[in-house]
Amino acid sequence: MEAQESQDFNQRLSQWIASQGFWFQLRHSLSSGGGWSGALFHLLRMGFKVLLLMVVIGLGFGYYLVKRVDSQAFRDGIVEGLGETIGAEKTEVSGFKRIQGKAMIRRVGAEGGEQSFFESLEARYLTFDMGMLDGVLKEWDAGVIECNQLDVELKAGASSAEAANWAAESFFARDPNFLLRGIESTTTRISWGYFERAYGGIRGSKMTANRVGDGWRFGFKGGTFSQNWMRDFKIEDLVVYCSPDGGMVVEKGEFAAGDGKVEFRNVKAVGGERPVLSGSILFSRVPLREILPGHLETVVSGTVSGEFEIGGSTNSAEGVTFAGRVELDGRDTISVRRGFRLFEALDVVDVFNTYRRVDFDEGGFDLKTGRGVLELSGLDLTASGLMSMQGRMTIRRPEGDEIERLVGGADAVDGAMSGLGVDKESELTMTLKKAAEAEKKAETGENVDEENEKFFSEMGEARRLRREQMERTRRAFLFEGGVRIMIPGDAFERSRVLRERFPVDQATGQIGIDVPLEGTLNELTTQLAEEILRLGTVD
Incomplete structure (x- = not known):
């Protein structure tokens, strides 16, 4: 009985000592004669308990780190953080997951707000770095974001200086909790311009964007570039640097246009509500089909060269402007074929000369664009031995x-x-x-x-x-203006009525014809051509 009571007492004493804390247990072990061996036993036992506790806490924390990316709160945090950083009015993220240190997002979309630099933004199949502790105990170092597709509609300007400042801040913003070093996109489409006269874009290009100081440096390879009358120039190498102080500077711009070459020289845009463009573009044997309306290709062909000054704005009624002189110096030729109604009529009534194809190989003209108009002034072209042409014409986009x-x-x-x-x-x-x-x-x-x-x-x-x-x-165009053509003096030799209607100029020995240019391509010179054909059948 006494042994049982002693055992119960010792058990209750041990439980009481265990409840007194680590330092009391250590002093008790030393004072009760256990010495350091007893103290070491208690230390090991307590260490095991602490270790077990840490393992449990670690497992719980690890489970939280793994499962947090699947939580709605985590996704809502990403959407909210992204929207605030880029100034979006609405943002959505679809298909987020983390695999082996990489975050993957199937789709990101955002609609621009008053403080954003874009109208709409969409990216697909994004991949970037994501460590277990990123965004929890330290900033999230995403490294370079890689995406398969990127589609952005940029704002061409702003309604006020304040709105322009907001857009610039969102474009150059740095999130203290999310470190972004760059962006790479396999297939990129970027467009800008509120009006067709300022509309432009990059399509199907591979883009790299890197943080450089306070700004961004963008590189584009492949794909096409369009701006106003320049359509689908093939990008060979395009490098653009954007900074808060210097605006946008084209550091390198090399393009192919058919068999011709195009080079940007000192092109830049100073930001603000109406970004102002400056610099020049050098054309070297650029096919006319690359700059004229596409449907003119059946009528007019050839190549042109020259240097054109850039001006205007992407956010103005004038749009982006180009101005320069084209000279046919022996390398370039402009050909007009039978699709031109007047030349078809001349080919019928003139038995000595052919107008199936007229090659202008001498002369030149001033070219200027602005407000949706392509203006050819000071037109003075010569097709050796057959025709000369002087005057002016405009090709404009329809209005109202x-x-x-x-x-x-x-x-x-x-x-x-x-x-x-x-x-x-x-x-x-x-x-x-x-x-x-x-x-x-x-x-x-x-x-x-x-x-x-x-x-x-x-x-x-x-x-x-x-x-x-x-x-x-x-793609819709109208023509205005007029030219005067000079053709050989014997062109109407077989028609007295035509000779009377279009007499030979005694000073030059040629026949002069005033040609009005009005309406669509199908309407050009139709009345004059019909008149020549009608008079040519009269004896």
Whole structure:
């Protein structure tokens, strides 16, 4: 009985000592004769308990780190942080996950707000660094973000100086909790310009963007560049540096236009609500099909060279302007073929000369663009032994009611657009529609977040419609002006009526014909051509 009571007492004493804390237990061990061996035993036992506690805490913390990326709160934090940094009005992130130290996002979309530098932004299949402790115990060092597709509609300016400052701040912003060193995009599309006269863009290019000081340096390889009358110049090497103080500077701009070359020289844009452009562009044997309306290719061909000054703004009624002189110095030729109605008529009534193709190889003209108009003034061209041409002409985009008549509705597109020589389906609508359909097919079989898929769909459709309308307007043109052509004096030798209507100039020995240029391509010189054919049949 006494042994049992002694055992119970010792057990209660041990429990009481264990509840007194580490330092009491250590003193008790030393004073009770256990010496250092007893103290060491207690130290080991307490160390084991502490270790076990740390393991439990570590496992719990590790579980939290692994599972936090799957939580709605984490995703909401990413959306909110991204939106605040870039000044977006609305932001969505779809398909976020972390695998082996890499964060992956299927899709990011944002609609620009008053303080943003863009109208819309969408990126697909993003990959960047994400350590276990990033964003928890230290800043998130994402390194370089790699994405498969990037599509951005940039703001061409701002409504006020304050709004321009907000846009600049969001563009150059640095998030103290998220370190971004650069961006790489395999397929990039960037567009800008509120009006067709200022509209431009980069399409299908590989882009690299790196932080350099307080600014960004962008590099583009491949793809195409368009601005106003320059259409789809192939990018060989384009390097642009953007900084808060210096604005945008094109450090290198080399393009191919057909078999010709294009080079940007000292091109820059000073930021603000109306960015001002300056610099020049050097053309070397650039095919006319690369700068003239596409439907003119069946009538006019050849190459031009010259240096053109850049001016204007991407956010003004004038738009981006070019001005320079074109000289045919033996390397370049401008050819006009039979699709030109007047030349077709001359080819019928003139039995001594042919006008199936007229090659102008001497002379030149001043070229200027602005307010949606391509102006050729001081026109003085010569096709050796056959024809000379002097005068001026403008090729302009339609305005007001003309737009509705030419590109406004389905009937107008079917009629007037075909009259302009534009293949509406292949050149305008189908390209953009096919791109949208391709995006939808690419998502088939993927895990799509239903709650934000509507946002991406609506944003993409709005972007497609804006670009489609811009492309429609950019491809519709009207002609104005007039020229005087001089043809051989024997051109109307077999028609007395034509000789009386268009007499030979005794000073030059040639026949002068004043040619008004008005309307669409199909309407150009139609009346004059019909008159010549009618008079040519009269004896």
